[in-house]
Amino acid sequence: MTELKSASETRMRVGGMDCASCAAKIENALLRVPQVTEVNVSVAAGTVTVRHDGADIDALGARITGLGYKVTPADEKGIRAAQGQGGASHDHDPGDSHGHDHGPTDGSWWRTSKGILTIASGTALGAAFLIGKLVPATEKWAFLVAMMVGLIPIGRRAFAAALSGTPFSIEMLMTIAAVGAVFIGASEEAATVVFLFLIGELLEGVAASRARASIQDLTKLVPKTARLEENGQVSEVQADTLVVGSMIQVRPGDRIPADGTIVAGESSIDEAPVTGESTPVRKGPEQNLFAGTINGDGLLSVRVTAAAADNTIARVVRLVEEAQESKAPTERFIDRFSRYYTPGVVVVATVVAIIPPLLFGGVWSEWVYKGLAILLIGCPCALVISTPAAIAASLSAGARRGLLLKGGAVLEQIGKITVACFDKTGTLTAGKPVVTDVLSFGSLEEDVLRLAAALETGSSHPLAIAILAEASKRGISVPPTSGSQAIGGKGVSATVDGQRVFLGSPQAAMELAVLHLEHQGRISALNDEGKTVSVLVIEGTAAGAIAMRDEPRPDAAQGLKLLTDAGIRTVMLTGDNRRTAKAIGRSLGIEVQAGLLPQDKQRIVGEYQAQGYSVAKIGDGINDAPALAAADVGIAMGGGTDVALETADAAVLHGRVADVAAMVDLSKRTMLNIKQNITVALGLKAVFLVTTVIGLTGLWPAILADTGATVLVTMNALRLLKPSRT
Structure with missing residues (x-):
């Protein structure tokens, strides 16, 4: 099966998991496996990480495929590809029972299992409508058949989820509502609702694919082949076969196939695809290159410094996928809330369906109909996806700019910082005189x-x-x-x-x-x-x-001003001598504390926290390690090094001081987006709840209140993928 890091952690890529309901079902099912201690699910990345005490790995895969999803290998260094043995059959077709497999992110939606099922349901509904007009006596049965085309796969998923610990899944609520509608003579509406539900799921899948593709598209920047120099000869080889130390030749106009250091030659390097920098950077011998950037006008000989699985882009993608599995405090709160919310909706729907006819002489069919509509209105998908969709989009958008944040909790916290403590050498300055x-x-x-x-x-x-x-x-x-x-x-x-x-x-x-x-x-x-x-x-x-x-970075003054304008206090904490530090501080307009040892920096961070400040520490990730760890948010400045990518809570990959302010802005925009999403999710439900009880709306508007809200929330979150205009 698929293992990562240790015998007690397993990471799998799950095909067809594209909504909050999917994640909840998989999480609940895996938590019921003996010896499983923790499950982290990322809808955006399509991955599941399971921590366990020696659990049967095949049993984990079997639980997921039993719900109708497809388990595939996680493409990471050190991971053994899954072979589909035992119960965890990786060739299982999720379309048979689940319908969530929307295929590759660049595939056509109508070729996916979900797309095919939606088209079949729509065709059956159209045929039922025509048959009903031509032969009115068969109308009821025609719509019943049309409903079953879509409802049977939904019912299978509902039953599998119930057995795995999720009795109140959206599929179960949908199944109850559709079957109930048939019993009160609303088979035409039941068939329509099933079709609308499938359309909503299809749109969710398309939106999820777009979010997932936003970060995976980075991997497409790296060319498939490279020109390898060996024994005076140049030959074309697959880029993923390059090893550390290989010598490659990069011609003018070619994309650079691997992270490396220039050995000979000089050229303008277009780093815009990776860093967003609009101006090419002139580079020569001993300077580093990123995979995926474009060589401008010179022939370069380059020594490879990282294998394909470890180049900057691969590590960024890996880091973002892992970060998407880490839930923010807001997301954890919404998850806890939804556990009580959904059963509460079932209780309310039951009360609406039963109490008026029993106590006040209401018409049973009318109030049962309203109760069924409330079941659909109350589905929590839009609410549950409101936070993770926004966070996933933000993590992806940040990564494309070189802003690496290790999870939703970091993304949420960085927008709350009130003091930013900067190292000097290599952080505010370029690090070389x-x-x-x-x-x-x-x-x-x-x-x-x-x-x-x-x-x-x-x-x-x-x-x-x-x-x-x-x-x-x-x-x-x-x-x-x-x-x-x-x-x-x-x-x-x-x-x-x-x-x-x-x-x-x-x-x-x-x-x-x-x-x-x-x-x-x-x-x-x-x-x-x-x-x-x-x-x-x-x-x-x-x-x-x-x-x-050692001069300040070109953007240092502007970056610090952006933070100050945002109401954040900026301070330089440096081990350099006071005279040099004060001179740099005056030119940048920043408070200075100089002549500090690493433990002094840690102490000062603690003093700010004791005064009630939320502190971000920005440094190079090595001599600032104690302060980075002590701060509310530790941010490593770097140029793609392991330290910059793997230490602290976040990393500014391209070493721009202004990117710290960009992180703060991204956090604030994300939290605003989440508030908008929650308002839309709960607001639509509240409106349709009232209109349903007073008899203005019925089943099909109810399902639109759920799936429509889910799509609106997801599309709103995807706006975060666009660059900020600030």
């Missing part, structure tokens, strides 16, 4: 940078890399050196163009040359801005200086 200023003390700026770059050639020190990058950016030709010598803790010296040149700290430079007060003042001002300054000395004369700093 860049040259910010080139000072000339007599020589030309270009000469200062040219000679400094010559001294730093071949060094892997971050400051050296910054100087070399700036020289390359300005198109400066770097001369050769001789007699290079590293002076520990001070700098580096060498002979360049026949002159002895030194580059190092201002203190070390003052040992070799005189730094005028004016120059010292300029260096001090740069230091006050949190910049590191290296001074260039040529033959005992100070020639200039270069200032470097």
